[in-house]
Amino acid sequence: MHYALSPRTFFFSHYFYTGLRIATGVVGIALLATLAFGERIGVAVAFGALCNSLMDLPSPLKHKFNEMLTSVLLCSAIALVSSLCAPHPWLLVPLAGLVGFITSMLVVFGRKAMPLQFAALFTMMQTGSNPTGGEHAVATSLLFFAGGFSYMLYSLAVSWWxxxxxxxxxxxxxxxxxxxxxxxxxxxxxxxxxxxxxxxxxxxxxxxxxxxxxxxxxxxxxxxxxxxxxxxxxxxxxxxxxxxxxxxxxxxxxxxxxxxxxxxxxxxxxxxxxxxxxxxxxxxxxxxxxxxxxxxxxxxxxxxxxxxxxxxxxxxxxxxxxxxxxxxxxxxxxxxxxxxxxxxxxxxxxxxxxxxPAIQDAWAPFLSRQRYEWRILVSEIRLGSPTFRYAIRVAVGISFALALSRVLPYATHGYWIALTVAVILKPNYSMTRRRRNDRVIGTLVGSVLTALILKVVHAPLALLGMLFIATAAAPAFLNIRYLYTAIAASAQVLLLIGLTTPEASHAMLERLLDTGVGVLIAGVFTYVLPSWEYEDIPRQADRVLAANRGYIAAWRKLLLDEDADDFAYRVARKRFMDSIAGLGNALQRMQDEPENKRYALMELDRFVVQNYLVVAHCAAIRLIMHRHPAPPENGLPAAMIERIARGLAGQLGTAQEALRAPEARLRAADASAAREDGTEETSDAARAWTGYRLLQQRARQLASDADVITGVSAAIGSVFRQAGVAVGAARDSRPG
The missing domain is CATH 1.20.58 (Methane Monooxygenase Hydroxylase; Chain G, domain 1)
Structure with missing residues (x-):
């Protein structure tokens, strides 16, 4: 169980703090604006604060400022355009597609862009659902900006504190x-x-x-x-x-x-x-x-x-x-x-x-790269890009949802159908499937629960307290259990309706119907220009082998004292673990996909385990060298490490060739180099060094595990080539 799902630890987690911070800021700004300027202005300001709160993530203050300022500027511009289009409902259909496409393309910059995508779509749907004139549109966008900017200042102040x-x-x-x-x-x-x-x-x-x-x-x-x-x-x-x-x-x-x-x-x-x-x-x-x-x-x-x-x-x-x-x-x-x-x-x-270290740049190799460059975005505008295909899928799905809502026979809320589509459609099938299930169950549970609350509780102050709890719970569980977020979001909307328009008793049924329609639309558009995991897995496997070779090189330099410290070793180990995590994530997602889209599951699982074992053996050898130091004049340990590293590099290189090309065969020189340490040493140097037998045992195990990697790499390459997937090193543009 996730640690933050336990009451003992949840209330001390950053998830709880984030939810509490967001709820306090949004509700506090709404109350202050309402008390100062009236309910209509208070609602508009609160809406801006709510949208910008979606970007309130744990980040360094400089990055948080840039992210939230981008969000408030972009969403304010969208609020202005959609308010101007609101008197002409059919204009919102292409606008929704355009906003959905642009914001979905931003996902190429990483997961932090996904809240921005939803904030932009949420802003467009909400402001577009309230027809206003030109002057009111400008006023609405300014109030939206005021709320978003106020929340940004509040969040930065609390985060600094x-x-x-x-x-x-x-x-x-x-x-x-x-x-x-x-x-x-x-x-x-x-x-x-x-x-x-x-x-x-x-x-x-x-x-x-x-x-x-x-x-x-x-x-x-x-x-x-x-x-x-x-x-x-x-x-x-x-x-x-x-x-x-x-x-x-x-x-x-x-x-x-x-x-x-x-x-x-x-x-x-x-x-x-x-x-x-x-x-x-x-x-x-x-x-x-x-x-x-x-x-x-x-x-x-x-x-x-x-x-x-x-x-x-x-x-x-x-x-x-x-x-x-x-x-x-x-x-x-x-x-x-x-x-x-x-x-x-x-x-x-x-x-x-x-x-x-005294300088910030010394940490750079350990940190996620924050690169927001136009050329990266432009390079993804191609049909083969998973990000581009995802953006088209979202744009067409949301536009269709809005258009359909105009002709449905019941009093639908088109924005809610479209938002349901936006919430469910994710860059990959696995995330989409999980979101769909959680959204349906969460909406049903949240709606029924809130209906019972509204039937029993009538005191405005008590309902306001429950609204605060729902507002805090929605972001708190967003990244650990989306089902709870869906329940809280449903309760949040219905409680707000119950506070402002108590006579709207039909809201629960309408919400359930709109969610059902949105789920059906999202289910259909999941298969529009889909990107399946198997299309990129061979390249991820190639990256694992390349990262493993880089780790072996850094490991060799560290043990032979060619590096002054273990900094390069730690960086190489991180890169290998990141590559293994990426392949492991893709493998899990592929297991959620339709059966005819799953390839080489057993071989890939073995591949991950064996590469992991190679690094584990190398970590064990590092401990052996630390616990059993040899006299400076004894050159045997260094010679053995050199041979092991050279042999492993050769075997992993052969594994890459076997993954990429069906005709690849083990190179005899590399294979023999990997096994040189399997021979018995009877020299005085071997007898004088207490770590010799331990290192010899590890060398044999390493050679054996590397042989398995070569064999399973060839099998993976063969399976994916038969599936029509090009195997080889290439850039990764997959979102999410």
Whole structure:
């Protein structure tokens, strides 16, 4: 379950704070404007505030200012044009299509453009549904601007005041995601659980974790941190160190299951990993509450008992050498993970955590790129672009909805049908399907619930309080459970009608009918110029292989001391994890699509897991080199790392060729290079270095996993070529 869906943690999350901030701002501006200038002006000003509140997202203040100012200027212009067109209803049909197309094209700049798209469409529908003259149109747009601009100033002021709290809450969300990741890893020690199912769950959580960590980086590192933010930066780095250690544990699960027959011992490992996940959640909860976490429970004795239990099994002859090796490695890694979690409880004393750099640009490789350039937008105006096809789909769907509403036999609200289409139609089929289901259920539940409330409660003050709650709940749940947002939005509209026009008892039925019509239209237009996930998945797989090769190169330089620090390594690891998250997301979305649009599901799942395993093995080797330093004169470790890196680079390059071309074959030189470390070393250098056997074992496993990647890459390439999809490296223009 998402942490913010638990009452214990929801009220300290940035989701709750966002909902409370939006509701307070919108309702407060509406009340002030109504008290000062009357109800008509108050409603117009409140509408501007409500539309601009859709862009009120956790962002650095500079970015928030740019985003919200763009929203208020664009929506004010749309309000003016649509108000002028309102006396001529049929003009709104092409206008809706034009606004829908332009704002949907903006989605090419990323997910932050999606609230702007809806705000623009919402503005056009609402202002276009109230016919006015020219002078009234100008007045309406000015009042709209006043409300939107006032809300922007309010939001910036509150966000500046709570800037440290927002950073804490976003970082806490990353820690909750990391705790969930570690909890899934704990399940690997339970031999009763299917290993493949656990891998699938882990990869999905990895996708979520990558998104949460990126949000944390963007907020904490985007602007050069002030002195008071140093603890947050150090906590962020400590979190990444915990993640690195958890990642390094991954390759040992199959080994433990194969060689350790003592189920109780394996379950003890799992229980300890689960307790460490609890400790991470405690840190997250304390950070979200703006307090220091309590000292963690001492997990050392628990690990000591596990180690003693393993030693007894060895002494009694119930354990094999392979099992002893697996147990020793796991115990050492768990001990290091335990210490890393302890450091996270006190990041202020973590000397190993780097200080914030003196210049802002030093963080740039870790941050999401914010590029809003016309040439990017223009380059997507082509039929092959998924963004362009999505924009056409939205434009035609909304225009059709408005046109149909003019001829329906009942007293329809055309804007609500069109807005339903805008809400449901998303850049991909999976999101559209989920939104459609949530919208139908949410509208039904919200309408019935609100009808019951209006039947029982008649006091205006009580209804105003419920309207405030609905206004806060709608944005609070938008990104975690849209079903709740749909319920709150329905309640919000009907409560507002109940407060302003109590005699409109038919509003609930009309809303249900309009929603039903909008859902049907959106369902039909989902198949107009669709973009299916399988069309881009081969290129995403190619990016994963390229990112993995980049990670191997940075890993080699770090271990051979060619880099002064681990900065480049961390950047390369982030890029690989982002590529894996992107492919994992696409794979999940493809599973929601029609059966005849799903290709190579098993092969892709194996591909993701094996690439993930390669990086996990490399992280484990980094720990081996740290725990078993060799004398400076012993050149064996460096030579082995060089051979492993060269072999992996060759195998991953071959995998890319196998993905792109059916005639690709393993290059003999690369294959042999990857296996050089499988030979036995009997030199004095090997005997003198305690890490030799451990590194040799990892080298064999790496070569084996890389071989699997090559084979499964060839299978994926073959499947998609048969489906008529060009396989190769290319830019990604898919929205959302």
């Amino acid at each position: 709570l800037r440290e709290r927002i950073k804490q809450q976003v970082l806490a969300e990353s820690l909750y995601a990391l705790a969930a990741y570690l909890r899934i890893k704990a399940g690997f020690y339970d031999a009763r659980r299917d290993l493949g199912t656990q891998f699938t769950r882990l990869v999905r959580q990895q996708t979520t974790l990558a998104e949460r960590q990126q949000a944390s980086r963007d907020l904490i590192l985007r602007v050069a941190p002030a002195q008071r933010d140093t603890l947050l930066v150090r906590a962020h780095y400590a979190m990444l160190d915990v993640y690195e250690l958890a990642l390094a544990m991954h390759p040992d699960y199959a080994l433990l299951r194969k060689h350790v027959s003592d189920g109780d011992l394996l379950m003890a490992f799992g229980r300890l990993a689960g307790l460490l996940a609890d400790d991470l959640e405690n840190v997250a909860f304390a950070m979200a509450q703006n307090r220091l976490p309590a000292p963690p429970p001492d997990r050392g004795p628990e690990l000591d008992r596990i180690e003693a239990q393993a030693r007894q099994a060895t002494d009694a002859g119930r354990s094999t050498p392979a099992a002893d090796y697996a147990l020793r490695v796991t115990i050492v890694k768990l001990r290091e993970l335990l210490r890393a979690v302890e450091r996270l409880h006190r990041p202020g004393s973590g000397a190993s955590i780097p200080e914030p």
